[in-house]
Amino acid sequence: MTAERLIACHECDLLQREAPLTGEGVLRCCRCGAELYRHHRDSLDRALAYTLTCIVLFVIGNTYPIVGLSVNGDLVETTLLGAVRVLYTDGMWPIAGLVFVTTFLMP
Numbered sequence: 001m002t003a004e005r006l007i008a009c010h011e012c013d014l015l016q017r018e019a020p021l022t023g024e025g026v027l028r029c030c031r032c033g034a035e036l037y038r039h040h041r042d043s044l045d046r047a048l049a050y051t052l053t054c055i056v057l058f059v060i061g062n063t064y065p066i067v068g069l070s071v072n073g074d075l076v077e078t079t080l081l082g083a084v085r086v087l088y089t090d091g092m093w094p095i096a097g098l099v100f101v102t103t104f105l106m107p
């Protein structure tokens with residue numbers, strides 16, 4: 001007797017034998033067609049490329065100004081962290097904390 005693994009469809013709860021995927025592919029439920037699992041070639045390399053790209057974009061996004069205002073010839077620009085600092089110094093520390101957490105700390 002071979003030890004075959006059973007997997008349950010998360011949509012219809014049908015128990016099915018797990019089939020190995022060779023190469024790229026998607027295994028679907030034979031009753032409802034829901035996706036059970038998939039395999040992509042080079043998925044780790046792809047995730048690493050996305051992560052490195054996100055890091056570069058995060059640095060660029062926090063280095064350059066997000067808003068600029070020109071009044072009477074004076075140009076005032078601020079970055080995201082500069083906006084958080086201005087909110088904090090103006091006494092709006094809950095909003096400053098929320099902006100800092102959701103735009104700088106969490107991503």
Ligand SMILES: [Zn+2]
Nearest residue numbers: 009012029032
């Ligand atoms: Zn199903």
